[in-house]
Amino acid sequence: MSALAPPRARTAPRFEPRARRLPLGLVSLAAGAVLWEVVGRAAGVPFFPPLSEVVATLAAMTANGEILGNLLVSLGNLALGFAVSLAAGLVVGTAMGRYRRVKAALGVYVYALLTAPALVFAPIFFSVLGPGQSSIVAVVFMYSAFIMIVTTADAVEQVPAHLVEMARSYGANEWQLVTRVILPAASPTILAGVRLGMGRAVTGMINGEMFIAVTGLGRIVTQAGKSFDGAAVLAILLVVIAVALASVALVQFVDRRLTGWVPDTAKESR
Amino acid sequence: MIEISGLRKTFTGQDGAPVQALGGVDLTVRDDEFLTVLGPSGCGKTTMLKMIAGLQTWDAGEITVGGRPVRGPGPDRSMVFQNFALLPWATVLDNVAFGLRLKGVGKAERTERARDLIAKVGLAGFESKRPGELSGGMQQRVGIARALAVEPQVLLMDEPFGAVDEQTRRLLQEELLAIWEANRLTVVFITHSMEEAVLLGDRVVLMSARPGQIAEIVDVPLDRPRSSDVGGLERSREYVEITAHLWDRLRDMHEEHRAAPSEQAVR
Ligand SMILES: Nc1ncnc2c1ncn2[C@@H]1O[C@H](COP(=O)(O)OP(=O)(O)OP(=O)(O)O)[C@@H](O)[C@H]1O
Ligand SMILES: [Mg+2]
Numbered sequence: 001m002s003a004l005a006p007p008r009a010r011t012a013p014r015f016e017p018r019a020r021r022l023p024l025g026l027v028s029l030a031a032g033a034v035l036w037e038v039v040g041r042a043a044g045v046p047f048f049p050p051l052s053e054v055v056a057t058l059a060a061m062t063a064n065g066e067i068l069g070n071l072l073v074s075l076g077n078l079a080l081g082f083a084v085s086l087a088a089g090l091v092v093g094t095a096m097g098r099y100r101r102v103k104a105a106l107g108v109y110v111y112a113l114l115t116a117p118a119l120v121f122a123p124i125f126f127s128v129l130g131p132g133q134s135s136i137v138a139v140v141f142m143y144s145a146f147i148m149i150v151t152t153a154d155a156v157e158q159v160p161a162h163l164v165e166m167a168r169s170y171g172a173n174e175w176q177l178v179t180r181v182i183l184p185a186a187s188p189t190i191l192a193g194v195r196l197g198m199g200r201a202v203t204g205m206i207n208g209e210m211f212i213a214v215t216g217l218g219r220i221v222t223q224a225g226k227s228f229d230g231a232a233v234l235a236i237l238l239v240v241i242a243v244a245l246a247s248v249a250l251v252q253f254v255d256r257r258l259t260g261w262v263p264d265t266a267k268e269s270r
Numbered sequence: 271m272i273e274i275s276g277l278r279k280t281f282t283g284q285d286g287a288p289v290q291a292l293g294g295v296d297l298t299v300r301d302d303e304f305l306t307v308l309g310p311s312g313c314g315k316t317t318m319l320k321m322i323a324g325l326q327t328w329d330a331g332e333i334t335v336g337g338r339p340v341r342g343p344g345p346d347r348s349m350v351f352q353n354f355a356l357l358p359w360a361t362v363l364d365n366v367a368f369g370l371r372l373k374g375v376g377k378a379e380r381t382e383r384a385r386d387l388i389a390k391v392g393l394a395g396f397e398s399k400r401p402g403e404l405s406g407g408m409q410q411r412v413g414i415a416r417a418l419a420v421e422p423q424v425l426l427m428d429e430p431f432g433a434v435d436e437q438t439r440r441l442l443q444e445e446l447l448a449i450w451e452a453n454r455l456t457v458v459f460i461t462h463s464m465e466e467a468v469l470l471g472d473r474v475v476l477m478s479a480r481p482g483q484i485a486e487i488v489d490v491p492l493d494r495p496r497s498s499d500v501g502g503l504e505r506s507r508e509y510v511e512i513t514a515h516l517w518d519r520l521r522d523m524h525e526e527h528r529a530a531p532s533e534q535a536v537r
Binding site: 167180184185187263 | 345368
């Protein structure tokens with residue numbers, strides 16, 4: 001890379017008229033909204049109401065505090081479950097990536113649990129931990145931890161040997177090696193795994209709450225479903241999607257701060 | 271002073287066959303000497319250097335640096351790598367201060383020493399750039415500054431200018447000479463270039479391949495300081511004769527090698 005290469009954040013110049021530069025994401029969202037409204041009205045079935053009706057329901061549920069109270073409970077479950085998963089992902093993943101014996105000992109479990117349908121553990125947690133927060137946190141963990149463990153282990157294994165050797169030549173001990181060289185070098189791949197883990201954590205939160213909880217978004221979506229309130233189900237779904245997008249955006253924000261040094265990718269700006 | 275005696279190492283190749291990298295190396299490097307090492311590819315130069323650095327184990331023999339046997343990396347030795355081995359996320363300043371930071375030198379002091387060395391290698395003003403923003407030559411200047419920052423007694427350089435273009439290499443050679451002439455320390459410098467070996471070295475060690483052994487040690491009786499008149503030096507009779515002699519020896523080694531194709535397959 002030459003000294004003239006622009007930082008990654010800046011996009012390459014595009015030779016297009018200004019008018020055509022509408023943000024593609026917004027256009028896509030608007031088209032989806034229109035489609036929903038039209039199909040919803042045409043179908044006329046109770047479980048797929050048009051967007052306008054869903055938004056009205058969402059406004060009402062927000063006004064009476066139903067959304068906010070449950071949203072806070074869910075966010076608490078998500079934050080706690082994700083934090084535990086992230087810690088496990090970093091610690092176990094680093095150990096597996098760095099020490100052959102740890103990988104040999106834990107690898108089979110990690111890969112088994114990575115592919116196992118995480119919700120099958122919900123009844124176990126429910127019976128052992130009861131219907132409280134710890135059960136939901138455990139479900140979130142089962143959904144999100146293993147993908148972060150596996151990507152962290154891969155990332156650590158792929159750290160260039162010459163950087164490790166360089167650090168050793170300056171007398172780095174194992175802790176300095178891991179914290180000053182290996183984790184920073186592995187951080188781009190680790191953060192890609194963290195993003196996947198965050199998405200899975202949101203899924204785990206909602207599924208766990210639907211199955212176990214007495215409060216939270218998952219709980220009220222189950223109630224709405226049982227009372228055949230299609231508009232409420234979709235209104236809550238919108239909130240869940242917002243939570244998912246916001247949490248992934250948070251990871252991306254952190255990612256950009258930590259890995260701004262990664263050289264330009266081959267991605268086209270088309 | 272570095273003393274190497276009876277140094278042997280046999281690797282197990284990927285196919286399981288043994289590869290004898292070093293077959294009994296004896297070598298003494300004098301204090302504040304600039305020693306260059308030349309030899310065909312695969313003769314064990316890097317292996318030997320890494321052993322002095324304490325990064326590589328050996329099967330038999332002994333290495334002492336300043337009388338102390340080498341048991342691992344130490345603050346008395348630092349290494350400059352062919353591929354620079356800079357931390358791509360760290361600034362030039364942080365890269366140069368890396369060794370000091372590992373040693374626990376306080377922030378103010380290590381920043382001052384790093385700035386000092388950055389200036390010495392001609393990179394003042396680039397302190398907050400990252401390696402990705404620098405040319406290869408500038409990156410190796412950072413590598414040299416990092417190695418000198420810890421104030422080693424021995425500088426181990428493994429083809430440090432092998433990855434930069436010819437013109438940059440000549441500049442770097444002159445700069446390294448100037449730095450070394452102003453502030454002497456023991457240097458072991460591996461290279462593929464006969465000209466570089468003669469230009470820089472007090473003595474040139476010629477190694478032979480498989481097993482790696484010292485084939486000859488050639489004195490370079492050229493005047494110092496050399497950095498001020500590299501051009502004149504390269505036209506001198508001694509310079510031309512020594513490089514010609516080194517090439518004769520190396521060519522013989524390559525020809526022997528060609529005559530023994532079965533050994534070539536080992537590599
Ligand atoms: N870790 C290793 N495992 C197996 N074989 C190795 C290892 N390191 C080096 N070798 C072998 O030892 C021999 C000497 O290698 P070394 O890298 O020291 O050579 P070199 O003189 O530095 O070569 P070059 O000039 O190409 O850099 C080679 O045949 C190489 O294949
Ligand atoms: Mg080598």
